Amino acid sequence: MQPIKKIPARDRILTTAHDLFYLDGIRATGIDRIIAESGVAKVTFYRHFPSKNDLIRAFLEYRHQRWIAWFKGALERHGQDIHAIVPALAEWFHSEQFRGCAFINSVGELANELPEVCEITRHHKQHMIQVISELVPQSTHRDELINALAVAIDGAIIHAQYDTTPENAVKAVDHIIAALIP
Structure with a gap:
């Protein structure tokens, strides 16, 4: 260092x-x-x-780059298929530094004062969806499945913040993947 x-x-x-x-x-x-x-x-x-707003925008871009790189790496470490999402999320949720999604948290804190945060968050979530889409097999309702999975992941992130154990959120995502993708 x-x-x-x-x-x-x-x-x-x-x-x-x-x-x-x-x-x-x-x-x-x-x-x-x-x-x-x-x-x-x-x-x-x-x-x-x-200004602090300039720093917030830079923080969110920096966080985006770091998180996406981590997410891609975690998916690769855990098998690079749709089922790799579950252990990747478990890895993140169990880390000592886990405080939920910086983007969801930022929208909750700043959407009214700095509406740009919503656009930055949409960009981040679209990139997350793009990464997930590379794992989802072709099917008739593929786009709907990918979006449903992204919403489930966001819900699991929030759930893992307040539950006494992140295992409940991890298991829920596992069940959702099993139900959505046979």
């Missing part, structure tokens, strides 16, 4: 914001805390991100 000062300031700010926004929420995380924890000067912060 590189010493923190060797990492460019913009990257330090973005990774710090990513961790804090995902862990504590966007509204609950102030700019002063991000500045302090990233070890940059206030002027440096504002040179890279003129």
